[in-house]
Amino acid sequence: MSPRLIFWISAFVRILVVLIGTACAAYLWGAVTGLLIGMAGLIGLFCIQLFYLQRLADWLDHPSSSRLPDGWGAWTDIFSRLYKLRRGDEKNQAELAEWLARFRQAMTLLPDGVVIMDDVLFLEWCNPAAESHLGLSLAQDKGMRVTNLVRSPEFMDYIILGRYETPLTLSFRDRKLIAHIIPFENRRQILVTHDVTESERIDMMRRDFIANASHELRTPLTVINGFLEIASMQADLDNQTRNMHLKLMTEQGERMQRLVEDMLTLTRLESVDYPPRPERINMLGLLEQILQEAHALSAGKHTITLECTGPDIRGSNDEIRSALTNLVTNAIRYTPENGHIKISWIDTEQGPKFAVQDDGIGISTEHISRLTERFYRVDKSRSRETQGTGLGLAIVKHVLLRHKANLLIESTPDVGSKFCVQFPGTIVSA
Known part of the structure; x- marks a missing residue:
C-alpha cells in the first residue's frame, strides 16, 4: 500500500471517529450538544496539526536528527521520513567533510604549491608550500586578490595575457618557480607552483663540474701532446731537453691520474650503491x-x-x-x-x-x-x-x-x- 493512500485513510478514519462521536453525543444529549462536541473535536484535530506544523517549522530553522520531535497520527510517519532523510544527509556531510579533510591534508603535504582562486583572482585557499613559495598567508590573505599579493611584473603579464597553456618561469623571493594556472569549474582557477631552485642549482653544479674537469684535464693533455709533437718533429733532441720534456710529461700525467682518482672517489662517495662499512x-x-x-x-x-x-x-x-x-x-x-x-x-x-x-x-x-x-x-x-x-x-x-x-x-x-x-x-x- 502506498504512503499517500495510507495518509488519506488515516485522515479519513480520524474524521470518521469525530463524526461518530458527534452522532453519539447528539443521540444521547441532544443535537446542540452533539454539534458542540463535534466542533470541539475538529478544532482539536486542527490545533494538533498547527502544533506539529509549528514544531516542524522550528526544526527546519536548525535541522538535526537529534532534535527531530515525535509525531502523532500522520505526523509520526512524516517525522520518521524526515529523520531518515536527515540521517542520510548527516552521513553524507560527514563523509564529505572526511574527504575534504583528507584532500586538504594531502594538499598540505605536497611539495608543490596549490592556490585556489575565483574567476577574479581572489584567494580562496592555498597550501603551506604555496605560502612558502609566494609569501602568502591563508589566515591573513584569504579574500584578497592574488595579483596584489604576488608583486611580480612577470606574473602580472602572465595573468593579463591569459596564455595559461604555457607555464611561467618566475624568479620570486630568491627562488626560481614554475607557475601554471589551470581553469577549474566555471568560476575558479588553480595556480600551481613548482620550486626548481634546487634542481637549477644542481644543474649548474653539474655544468660547472664538467667545465672545470674539462679545463683541468685540458692543460696536462696540451702539455703532453705538445711535447710529443716536438719529439716527433725533432728527432735530434739532446738528452737534457728530452729528459726535461719526459719529466714534465710525467708530472702532468701524474696530475691527470690524481684528478681522475679524486673524481672517481667523489662518484663512489655520492653513490647509494656504496654505503659505508663500519x-x-x-x-x-x-x-x-x-x-x-x-x-x-x-x-x-x-x-x-x-x-x-x-x-x-x-x-x-x-x-x-x-x-x-x-x-x-x-x-x-x-x-x-x-x-x-x-x-x-x-x-x-x-x-x-x-x-x-x-x-x-x-x-x-x-x-x-x-x-x-x-x-x-x-x-x-x-x-x-x-x-x-x-x-x-x-x-x-x-x-x-x-x-x-x-x-x-x-x-x-x-x-x-x-x-x-x-x-x-x-x-x-x-
Whole structure:
C-alpha cells in the first residue's frame, strides 16, 4: 500500500471517529450538544496539526536528527521520513567533510604549491608550500586578490595575457618557480607552483663540474701532446731537453691520474650503491701514520705535533683516513716554511673532535663557505703550484656526510686556519 493512500485513510478514519462521536453525543444529549462536541473535536484535530506544523517549522530553522520531535497520527510517519532523510544527509556531510579533510591534508603535504582562486583572482585557499613559495598567508590573505599579493611584473603579464597553456618561469623571493594556472569549474582557477631552485642549482653544479674537469684535464693533455709533437718533429733532441720534456710529461700525467682518482672517489662517495662499512678504527695508529706522511710531505720545513687523547670510533677506515689526510695535507701546502701545524684528536661532550691548526696564509671570510665546492680555489696559481686537484675538500665534505660529522672552519688571512671535524657521540666504538 502506498504512503499517500495510507495518509488519506488515516485522515479519513480520524474524521470518521469525530463524526461518530458527534452522532453519539447528539443521540444521547441532544443535537446542540452533539454539534458542540463535534466542533470541539475538529478544532482539536486542527490545533494538533498547527502544533506539529509549528514544531516542524522550528526544526527546519536548525535541522538535526537529534532534535527531530515525535509525531502523532500522520505526523509520526512524516517525522520518521524526515529523520531518515536527515540521517542520510548527516552521513553524507560527514563523509564529505572526511574527504575534504583528507584532500586538504594531502594538499598540505605536497611539495608543490596549490592556490585556489575565483574567476577574479581572489584567494580562496592555498597550501603551506604555496605560502612558502609566494609569501602568502591563508589566515591573513584569504579574500584578497592574488595579483596584489604576488608583486611580480612577470606574473602580472602572465595573468593579463591569459596564455595559461604555457607555464611561467618566475624568479620570486630568491627562488626560481614554475607557475601554471589551470581553469577549474566555471568560476575558479588553480595556480600551481613548482620550486626548481634546487634542481637549477644542481644543474649548474653539474655544468660547472664538467667545465672545470674539462679545463683541468685540458692543460696536462696540451702539455703532453705538445711535447710529443716536438719529439716527433725533432728527432735530434739532446738528452737534457728530452729528459726535461719526459719529466714534465710525467708530472702532468701524474696530475691527470690524481684528478681522475679524486673524481672517481667523489662518484663512489655520492653513490647509494656504496654505503659505508663500519669497522673499528684505531685512531692513535691512524693518526700516527698520517703524521709520518705529513713529515715526509713537509720534508722538515714545518713543525708538526700530534695530540691524541680521543677514543676509537666506528666507520670506514679508508674514507676517514682520506678525509683527515686531505686536511693535514692542505695545512702543509698552504703554510710557509718554518710554520707550525698542530693535529689533535680529543673527546668532547658532543663527541670526538679532530682538528688541524696552522699559522699559514689563512683564508678570507668570503671564501670559507665555498671551500668544499668542487674545483673551487682561493688562489688558483698557488693551488697548481702545490699540485692540488681542487677536489680534496669536496671529498672531505662527502666523507663527513656519510659519517654524520660536521666540518667547522676558522681562518684569518696572514694568521692561520683551523679545520675541525666534529663527529657525533654515537660513532664512538664500544
